[in-house]
Amino acid sequence: MLILLGFTIFLVVFTVRRNEQREVQDVTIAFSDESAPFVTRETVNKLLIVSSKNGASNAKENLALSTLEKRITAHPIIKSADVYVTMSGKIGVSIEQRKPIARINGNPPFYMDSSGELMPLSKNFSAHVPLVSGTSKKDTLQVYKLATYIRNDAFLLKHIIGITRDKKGEYILEARKQEYKIVLGAIKDLNKRFSNYKAFYQKALKDKSLNNYKLISLKYDGQVVCEKK
Template identity: 40%
Template sequence: MKFKRVLKYLFFVVITVSLAFLYSFSSKRNNALEIEEPIIEFNEGETNFLTYSMVNKLLIQNTESIQNQAKSVIDLYVLENNVSKNPYVEKADVFLTIDGRLKSVVKQRQPVARILGAEEVYYIDKQGIKMPLSTNYSSRVLLVSGVNNDDEISEILPLILKIEGDDFLHKEIVGILKSAENEYQFSARSGEYKIDFGNLSEMDIKFKKLKAFYNKTFEDKTIQNYKTINVKYHNQVVCTK
């Protein structure tokens, strides 16, 4: 009986040592393998500012491409940080798959407006973060003029998001002009008329009046008779022909 116990113990030790050796050998061999061409994925339904080639060029370490480098020297944090620094990237995840492939999943920023500033033209996303124009892709968003600094962007952003979040307003309003008096005027898709919105107070009430006016004038087909539609006065819509 004692001999059998010793035999079982020795068998257990041999198995444990063998497994440890195989794991160590496999791990070293895996780390020595070189990175193949990375897998790059973009979230569905997003803009196309970035291409596979552009992201691939961001996957660099020590100024060199990670392709054909050993897995043991790859720093995933550095690679993920490199991709995330791109102004079109909202979020990036870089990791090794179960089968050892390097994969990058990229969420691109979604522009909500194009700012036509006095000194530069750029997009902003829903957080007000600037995005440069791209030669690769042009996004059809609100055109905003008269806004020239970060404070003014923060001020107008709630108005932009209000328009962006409403199906009708999103389709109908194509431009916003801010005046020196801090009042706003809209350009419309359906006609040459202008919409005087006034300042940013009581936005919900003003948009409610504007929609009611649209419903009536679209129904009787008189919308094209007007040059300006003014909703900035309390309880009324003032128009000029």
């Protein structure tokens, strides 16, 4: 029994040791959202390099997975990463990218993500989000509140393509395929103001009168004030 027990322990240790020394043969990279490739697989592969030659030539025991994850998530467009090694010696990487909700027209331009943080533009992919103009860093919280509201509303997400803050501090919206501007005013009472706009839009669409206006104001409580061309 003692010999059998000793032999079993030897096999377990030998197997584990051999598995750790097995060299990594391949890398599999998966994105949580394949429809928005802000970061390429080539970029992630470069971040995975753990030697001067090739990160896939290292023994499994030498791979510090947490270090690789930190290296990947240090990229300004990547939100999180899960790096693991399979028993067959393959590296697996699951990538979650940050999600833009607005593009700020600055110098240089940049995105605002779903957490309200700023992120750089990507050379690989452009997000279809509202373009924001006339704002500064002190307006970040207001822009985030408005952009998030638009992002979470199916109608507004397809309808609003631009946000401008004028010299009076009022926010003006640009609608897709419409010639008029929407004066939102201050960032408050968004539920009421956009509900009023949706009601106006549906009625004007039915009446075929949308092209008659150059300005739609939502900043007055309980009403929509229109200015014709």
